[in-house]
Amino acid sequence: MKLWGGRFTNREDEIMEKFNTSLPVDYRLYHEDIVGSLAHVTMLVHCDLLTPEEGELLVNGLQSILIDIESGDLKVEGEYEDIHSFVEMNLTERVGETGKKLHTARSRNDQVAVDMRLYAKNKASEVCDSLQLLIDSLNKKAAENNVIMPGYTHLQRAQVVTFSHHLGAYVQMFTRDKKRVENAIELMDENPLGCGALAGTTHNIDRNVTTELLGFSKPVDNFLDGVSDRDYLLELMSNFSITMMHLSRLSEELIIWSSQEFNFIKMADAYSTGSSIMPQKKNPDAAELIRGKTGRVYGSLFSLLTTMKGLPLAYNKDMQEDKEQFFDSLDTVMDCLEIMAKMIETLHVNEDNMKAAIKAGFLNATEVADYLVSKGTAFRDAHGIVGLLIIYCEKENKAIEDLTIDEFAKFSDQIGSDIYPYIDYENIITKGNKGLLKK
Numbered sequence: 001m002k003l004w005g006g007r008f009t010n011r012e013d014e015i016m017e018k019f020n021t022s023l024p025v026d027y028r029l030y031h032e033d034i035v036g037s038l039a040h041v042t043m044l045v046h047c048d049l050l051t052p053e054e055g056e057l058l059v060n061g062l063q064s065i066l067i068d069i070e071s072g073d074l075k076v077e078g079e080y081e082d083i084h085s086f087v088e089m090n091l092t093e094r095v096g097e098t099g100k101k102l103h104t105a106r107s108r109n110d111q112v113a114v115d116m117r118l119y120a121k122n123k124a125s126e127v128c129d130s131l132q133l134l135i136d137s138l139n140k141k142a143a144e145n146n147v148i149m150p151g152y153t154h155l156q157r158a159q160v161v162t163f164s165h166h167l168g169a170y171v172q173m174f175t176r177d178k179k180r181v182e183n184a185i186e187l188m189d190e191n192p193l194g195c196g197a198l199a200g201t202t203h204n205i206d207r208n209v210t211t212e213l214l215g216f217s218k219p220v221d222n223f224l225d226g227v228s229d230r231d232y233l234l235e236l237m238s239n240f241s242i243t244m245m246h247l248s249r250l251s252e253e254l255i256i257w258s259s260q261e262f263n264f265i266k267m268a269d270a271y272s273t274g275s276s277i278m279p280q281k282k283n284p285d286a287a288e289l290i291r292g293k294t295g296r297v298y299g300s301l302f303s304l305l306t307t308m309k310g311l312p313l314a315y316n317k318d319m320q321e322d323k324e325q326f327f328d329s330l331d332t333v334m335d336c337l338e339i340m341a342k343m344i345e346t347l348h349v350n351e352d353n354m355k356a357a358i359k360a361g362f363l364n365a366t367e368v369a370d371y372l373v374s375k376g377t378a379f380r381d382a383h384g385i386v387g388l389l390i391i392y393c394e395k396e397n398k399a400i401e402d403l404t405i406d407e408f409a410k411f412s413d414q415i416g417s418d419i420y421p422y423i424d425y426e427n428i429i430t431k432g433n434k435g436l437l438k439k
Contacts, residue, residue: 025324026083027076032118033083034066039213046209054098061095105203109227109315113192124185130337131178137341142167149354157361160425173246180239188232191216195226198314228314233326237301240333244294251287258284263353268346290336300329359399364423371422375414385411
């Protein structure tokens with residue numbers, strides 16, 4: 001069932017027909033397609049391109065289709081080319097010949113463009129909500145566990161921080177992610193309906209009417225760009241890719257921390273799996289799946305970038321490939337955000353193991369150097385002195401804070417008893433504000 005064919009004398013090849021159809025993918029645009037059509041009908045009546053009676057008939061028919069789809073009485077399926085064909089042909093079956101007037105002053109090019117913008121706007125807002133739920137989960141877990149732990153560079157113990165501060169780094173990442181998506185929503189907030197196929201329409205329409213009804217901030221400025229622009233999808237998919245990168249980094253840390261070698265956290269059973277052969281195993285599969293699905297979202301972005309890179313203006317059928325990539329990217333990031341928020345909410349922090357790792361890691365070595373600098377030693381000399389001190393501690397199997405004054409004196413006569421509060425881990429945290437978590 002097609003909306004075209006008047007200039008064709010032979011039917012489409014069956015393989016081509018299957019190859020060409022997009023209904024199995026774009027069926028999820030049914031709500032946006034009907035909402036866009038309702039606004040279009042209202043505009044046509046406003047501009048005297050339809051009579052009020054025709055407009056009422058079309059509106060009632062479209063609303064009945066929407067109700068039946070959402071109730072399950074009408075399945076979005078069948079031998080239709082796309083969601084637009086499905087809606088228009090079902091409408092014509094319900095209201096008769098007047099249904100054929102729905103497409104007045106409109107092309108499928110601007111129709112699909114408005115459908116995708118409406119859908120992307122709505123779903124992007126849902127992504128922002130999911131990001132905020134994750135941010136809230138991180139903040140809550142951080143507030144409940146303001147305990148000291150090793151901070152790492154090169155995956156080597158470096159300086160003491162707090163678990164709160166560590167989670168706070170991810171709060172900042174996901175806050176930026178949310179701002180990026182909000183900015184993308186603002187940029188895409190333009191109405192392409194009325195662009196026609198590429199050059200507008202000779203009918204006397206009013207694009208401001210549909211712009212207001214559909215909640216856009218303004219009509220697009222250029223018809224060619226309006227029907228061929230997919231930048232907003234690429235921008236969102238780029239944002240999703242950055243979010244997935246942040247989720248993957250956090251997943252990697254959860255995987256490491258939950259290993260027996262670290263044992264900093266314990267993952268909830270609900271987000272772990274076992275081994276079919278090793279009964280002692282508890283695998284962090286949820287985190288590993290998020291890490292793995294990151295490449296999938298990257299792939300969707302690069303697929304659409306590759307599709308768009310060589311297309312002349314205006315619309316080309318290549319653009320039909322945007323939906324599958326965007327939908328998959330969207331679904332993946334939404335699932336991953338939800339799973340990560342629940343993993344964070346339910347994980348248990350092993351405070352004692354974190355503290356033990358600090359004591360074994362010489363994480364107050366930098367503070368010893370800072371102490372010597374405060375006594376007048378040049379930093380480069382202080383760095384060398386502390387290096388020798390660490391070698392001694394490793395040989396004697398001692399922590400820095402466990403050394404006596406006499407032992408300290410072997411390396412510098414500037415070290416006095418006031419060194420001990422200077423290198424106390426709790427004091428280090430307080431002095432460095434490393435426990436601060438900004439919401």
